[in-house]
Amino acid sequence: MTALKSSPAGPLSGTIAVPGDKSISHRALMLGALAVGETRISGLLESEDVLATAAALKSLGADIEREDDGTWRVFGRGVGGLAEPASVLDMGNSGTAVRLLMGVMAGHPFKTTFAGDASLSSRPMERVMTPLRLMGAQFSSRDGGRLPVTVSGAASPIPVTYELPVASAQVKSAVLLAGLNTPGRTSVIEPEPTRDHSERMLAHFGAEVVIEDRTEGGRIITLTGQPELTGHDIIVPGDFSSAAFPMVAALLVPSSRVELTGVGLNPLRTGLLQTLVEMGAAITIGNKRPEGGEPVGDLTVQTSALKGITVAADRAPSMIDEYPVLAVAAAFAEGETRLEGLGELRVKESDRLAAIAKGLRAAGVELAETEDSLTIRGVGGGMKSIPGGVRIEANLDHRIAMAFLVLGMVADAAIEIDDGATINTSFPGFTGLMNGLGANIEPENGG
Ligand code: S3P
Numbered sequence: 001m002t003a004l005k006s007s008p009a010g011p012l013s014g015t016i017a018v019p020g021d022k023s024i025s026h027r028a029l030m031l032g033a034l035a036v037g038e039t040r041i042s043g044l045l046e047s048e049d050v051l052a053t054a055a056a057l058k059s060l061g062a063d064i065e066r067e068d069d070g071t072w073r074v075f076g077r078g079v080g081g082l083a084e085p086a087s088v089l090d091m092g093n094s095g096t097a098v099r100l101l102m103g104v105m106a107g108h109p110f111k112t113t114f115a116g117d118a119s120l121s122s123r124p125m126e127r128v129m130t131p132l133r134l135m136g137a138q139f140s141s142r143d144g145g146r147l148p149v150t151v152s153g154a155a156s157p158i159p160v161t162y163e164l165p166v167a168s169a170q171v172k173s174a175v176l177l178a179g180l181n182t183p184g185r186t187s188v189i190e191p192e193p194t195r196d197h198s199e200r201m202l203a204h205f206g207a208e209v210v211i212e213d214r215t216e217g218g219r220i221i222t223l224t225g226q227p228e229l230t231g232h233d234i235i236v237p238g239d240f241s242s243a244a245f246p247m248v249a250a251l252l253v254p255s256s257r258v259e260l261t262g263v264g265l266n267p268l269r270t271g272l273l274q275t276l277v278e279m280g281a282a283i284t285i286g287n288k289r290p291e292g293g294e295p296v297g298d299l300t301v302q303t304s305a306l307k308g309i310t311v312a313a314d315r316a317p318s319m320i321d322e323y324p325v326l327a328v329a330a331a332f333a334e335g336e337t338r339l340e341g342l343g344e345l346r347v348k349e350s351d352r353l354a355a356i357a358k359g360l361r362a363a364g365v366e367l368a369e370t371e372d373s374l375t376i377r378g379v380g381g382g383m384k385s386i387p388g389g390v391r392i393e394a395n396l397d398h399r400i401a402m403a404f405l406v407l408g409m410v411a412d413a414a415i416e417i418d419d420g421a422t423i424n425t426s427f428p429g430f431t432g433l434m435n436g437l438g439a440n441i442e443p444e445n446g447g
Pocket of ligand 1 (some may be wrong): 022023024096167168169170171173195320321344
């Protein structure tokens with residue numbers, strides 16, 4: 001493990017492009033593997049999670065190559081055309097990879113076994129197995145629906161209409177991907193809209209996808225099964241969830257001004273932007289444009305005095321991965337910030353709600369934690385500050401690691417995290433990019 005230490009930073013300034021979107025990268029590789037012909041992907045996130053998806057798809061028979069210029073070429077096998085893997089597929093740390101591929105493999109009539117690291121092996125998989133069983137797939141898993149999981153795909157999958165019991169784009173996507181090799185129409189009802197990259201990309205590859213808004217809120221997504229997907233070019237935008245870290249750092253470090261170019265601005269992903277603006281953040285969006293079926297823009301962020309607000313539960317799906325860094329911003333806001341509807345944070349790469357609360361308290365922040373909410377008392381712009389000077393366990397959670405490194409930039413004394421390598425699951429090059437802006441993040445004592 002490489003420990004990292006983030007010491008107080010001078011003003012942050014400069015222009016950076018964050019790496020490609022993780023959600024879109026996984027989906028581009030998967031749909032490329034299920035399409036006929038060639039898919040060329042530019043801007044693919046080359047992080048451990050996405051490389052795990054690429055390796056798994058190769059084991060399932062897809063041809064995947066990286067060109068020297070960074071373009072990835074996928075030669076697909078067609079819908080239902082993947083082959084039985086010779087060994088267990090190791091999905092590393094990636095919940096998205098394993099849950100979406102469980103959906104894909106539910107419609108392939110052979111056995112596929114998935115394993116993962118300690119973090120992934122503790123996360124719930126029952127949420128995807130339940131709808132996929134209704135479609136005819138069978139599963140065996142460790143107790144509690146944990147990895148390793150073996151999927152026995154259905155020879156004759158059955159279309160379903162499934163209402164999501166939790167707001168989860170991964171569960172929605174697993175059902176839709178299983179629906180690809182299923183005759184007839186597969187529908188997912190989502191009471192609260194979640195990121196729609198799967199729907200957008202399925203349509204981009206030629207599938208028939210109909211989205212209806214429900215009068216009682218949420219949407220119904222219907223996919224017509226057994227389409228012929230054809231290989232397509234994909235441009236992956238910068239990951240808003242990665243941009244969130246330099247964004248919050250620039251808001252908090254005095255006298256900063258940072259530009260983040262080519263950031264994905266899918267409205268189902270940008271709840272943090274809305275929240276920070278409500279808190280008083282000076283963030284402007286320029287050059288807004290569509291790119292590869294997704295909205296993209298350049299963000300300019302300047303140091304701002306933030307004030308505490310209440311973030312209601314219905315916003316959680318659009319910013320679910322951003323709470324760790326939002327909590328850091330809230331710690332510096334004037335007054336209290338109340339974050340509601342955080343139950344899902346307990347089943348992320350770690351129990352993020354507990355990790356945020358424990359780490360912030362250790363650093364000297366006052367807060368109250370309930371089963372699904374967090375109330376943070378910010379120190380504001382007055383004489384008070386946050387002592388810091390603590391070591392945080394990342395627990396194989398990249399976003400906990402990055403959020404606390406951001407805290408180290410603005411606390412009185414440095415923050416250390418025990419494991420910097422975990423950041424490579426989503427944001428390779430994080431330390432270099434942040435230091436290029438003026439941060440002060442170093443390996444700790446050869447740690
Ligand atoms: C993702 C969905 C979200 C998110 C994850 C990526 C996706 O998970 O937290 O980082 O790509 O579909 P849930 O579906 O569990 O909310």
